[in-house]
Amino acid sequence: MITLADLRALQPLREYTDAELEMLLGAATERALRPGQVVCRQGDLGRSCYLLVQGSLEVRRESGLGNQVVSTMRPGSLVGQIALVDRWPRGATVRALQDGVMLELTRDVFERLLAACSPLALRFQHQLAITGIRHYRDALRRLAAAPREAPNLDERPSRDSLVGVLSVVQASSTEWGLSVEELDAVEFVAQELPRGPKR
Template sequence: MLQDLLRTIPWFTYLDAAQISSMAASMAQRHLAAGDILFHHGEESYDCFIIVEGSVEVLIYVNGAEHRLEVYNAGDIVGEMALIDRSPRSASVRAITDSHLVVITEVEFKTLIGSNPEVAMRVLRNSTTRVRNTNQRMIGDLERKNNELLRAYQQLKAAQGDLIRLSRIEQELAVARQIQESFLPRQLPQLRGWEIGAYSRGAQAVGGDFYDCIELSDGRIGLVVADACGKGVTAALFVALSRSLLRAASQAPWIFQSGEILDAESILTGALWLVNDYICREHGDNNMFVTLFYAVLDPKNGDLAYVNAGHNPPLLLDAQCENLYELPEATLPIGIMANQNFPPQRTRIEPGYRLVLFSDGITEAMNPDGQPFGDERFHEVLYEDGHLSAKNLVSIVIAQVDSYAAGAPQADDMTLMIIAREA
């Protein structure tokens, strides 16, 4: 009987007999033959699965080539991230051997994690460990591919040979870029009376900047622009880690506490404290840190609660495109000091106003003479073209920066997000 089977699975240890009986009465099961697909990349389905018997593999496809990211075995939970953030599946899952799984719906998932705080913590630890392991494998692969690429270029300078090998390495770096790009939002939120435009580009194959739009309770949106110190592979690791931790910590109270709606200040201080504590405790020896601007926007009235942790001060452009106001930084960056407090500040985006979030790659973009684009040029573009839509304004700013740089190699990543409220 399914009830007896559930009692043998560690995830159900904390449920009483009545809860197990109730879940068993409604719970579906899946039986996969070796080679069967559990779900496809991009599929919009929000169940997760616990493997009773067998093993499955997590796959992505790049340019028609198959890449294995992870293997899960009996006792593992699969697909819970889509259930938590209700995003399309980020990869495909296929059975390696004949497999037996139980299907966990959202209602059953809440019952499961609500049975004991330890189960909720186990879900968080399980997801965080997977993200960390995947990131570490990805960064290890990137370091190896970067070394191979360097050796290949040295050989090309000496002999102009080995083009096939170089092409293969570049293809694998393209996979790395695609994996990192998958951490950016697939679609920006569409809010009535608002428009959001965003752009991010690394100076190297992989970058240290990121932006995010996090859907929160009560229709609010979390807005993030961040810059990890350093560039390339090392910064990419901290981008992946910081973004995943911040998103999970911001949404965890809503998911795990029966839909309780927290005020914006609680979301900001709780999420940033968790991310900072983890990075300081687990990665303090690496001397890495992240500058970050994180805001919670209420689109109903334009209220904006925010924390600026050592990042470039965002700009607020008025409706007449005549005045720019800076939102000052207030705390140290993430990862500098353990037990740091992150006091939120408040402002309001009035009708017709635009909030401009950016990384220093915008203002510090260099032309061939080594001169930076600078704040003054940046402000002039905003004054002149601030009446445009958010997406068009983003495009204009990037085009102006690229025109000024005139093809000169850049040392810094470039990220820009503009949030516009209708007049």
């Protein structure tokens, strides 16, 4: 069970008073996480947001840049709040990387916190703003680093890149018992190949 001491230990919540953390704890529901568990999926509508208390989460976004790991969330991070702010579909898929636990804040609770001006509400709003700002900065960095031109598909892949791909493919197809044709349905992201395939 998540206790006040667990929340007290989270750096992003250091400015909250004990009473405020108790209120937050009372308004939220505890959710256990298993490795690989999907917390939210890109394109879905948002009904809740989450405060990660233990474990880590991987945020992946499917975009013009390919399927990228946008960030890895550590305890104290807010997750899934963006779709609650603007009511647009989820902008990324979030998965648990390990066992963990988080607090779920439903849309109802979230909107009450956003509309109020109590010290707790203001602290929460400030945290939301900072979280949004950091997401935006990350997105800016990705855009600034992205190639200005679309990659030339007619260009022959280099020998090194192929050796990397083929060794991973060989290992994975044996592991999964897949034929080459079936592998066509598997997503390949070039940057991740040296670290092995993701599922």
